[in-house]
Amino acid sequence: MKDTFKHRGMRQKLVQTVKDKGITDQNVLEAIGKIPRHLFMDSGFLDHAYQDKAFPIAADQTISQPYTVAFQTELLRVEKGNKILEIGTGSGYQTAVLCELGAQVYSIERQNELFKKTSKFLPKLGYRPKKLIFGDGYKGLKEEAPFDGIIVTAGAPFVPKPLMGQLAIGGKLVIPVGDSVQTMTLFIRKGPKEFEKHELGEFRFVPLLEDKN
Numbered sequence: 029m030k031d032t033f034k035h036r037g038m039r040q041k042l043v044q045t046v047k048d049k050g051i052t053d054q055n056v057l058e059a060i061g062k063i064p065r066h067l068f069m070d071s072g073f074l075d076h077a078y079q080d081k082a083f084p085i086a087a088d089q090t091i092s093q094p095y096t097v098a099f100q101t102e103l104l105r106v107e108k109g110n111k112i113l114e115i116g117t118g119s120g121y122q123t124a125v126l127c128e129l130g131a132q133v134y135s136i137e138r139q140n141e142l143f144k145k146t147s148k149f150l151p152k153l154g155y156r157p158k159k160l161i162f163g164d165g166y167k168g169l170k171e172e173a174p175f176d177g178i179i180v181t182a183g184a185p186f187v188p189k190p191l192m193g194q195l196a197i198g199g200k201l202v203i204p205v206g207d208s209v210q211t212m213t214l215f216i217r218k219g220p221k222e223f224e225k226h227e228l229g230e231f232r233f234v235p236l237l238e239d240k241n
């Protein structure tokens with residue numbers, strides 16, 4: 029669990045890369061500059077941790093590409109104290125970004141192996157999400173709703189209704205929708221039944237899976 033001068037240097041380059049690709053939110057860039065991404069990855073990929081790429085983690089899942097993490101987070105416009113629900117905890121990297129922004133983070137993961145690993149790991153780095161849940165993200169987290177933001181970090185074949193219903197008025201849902209390729213979609217809740225929809229380009233994610241194995 030070491031973070032060296034060399035790692036910090038590579039991280040600053042990554043921040044520049046993400047910035048060059050169009051990310052402007054200073055808080056998001058600072059979070060990427062702070063979080064030791066190499067510690068979220070399996071040892072075989074350590075040398076690649078600061079490339080702007082997705083990499084395999086346990087249970088056949090991936091740690092998202094930093095640009096994608098930054099893009100989704102920027103769309104959420106997180107303010108300190110916001111209540112944010114993440115679907116797909118995975119490595120916990122996106123969770124850590126949300127914690128850095130001062131959000132109260134709830135995150136759901138359906139792979140028990142990842143849930144356990146990340147639950148132990150995040151506090152070691154000083155990240156304390158409000159709650160990590162082992163469960164099915166399609167259902168959201170009714171008992172903690174409404175949320176100021178919901179971020180889905182796996183490709184959803186459709187937009188799960190419960191997630192729309194668990195947004196506060198003014199809240200935002202950021203979700204990649206599609207099968208093999210996903211369209212990043214932002215919904216802003218304008219009223220009990222009114223949602224504004226924005227489509228923001230194509231991305232590729234591992235699928236949001238329905239049945240637990």
Ligand code: SAH
Pocket residue numbers: 089090091092115116117118119120121122123136137138139142163164165166181182234235236237238
């Ligand atoms: N945010 C993660 C991205 C991990 S990839 C990171 O930064 O590392 C997507 C994650 O979504 C995987 O860990 C996968 O197991 C999880 N996932 C897939 N379907 C899910 C579901 N229905 N509910 C909750 N998590 C799910």
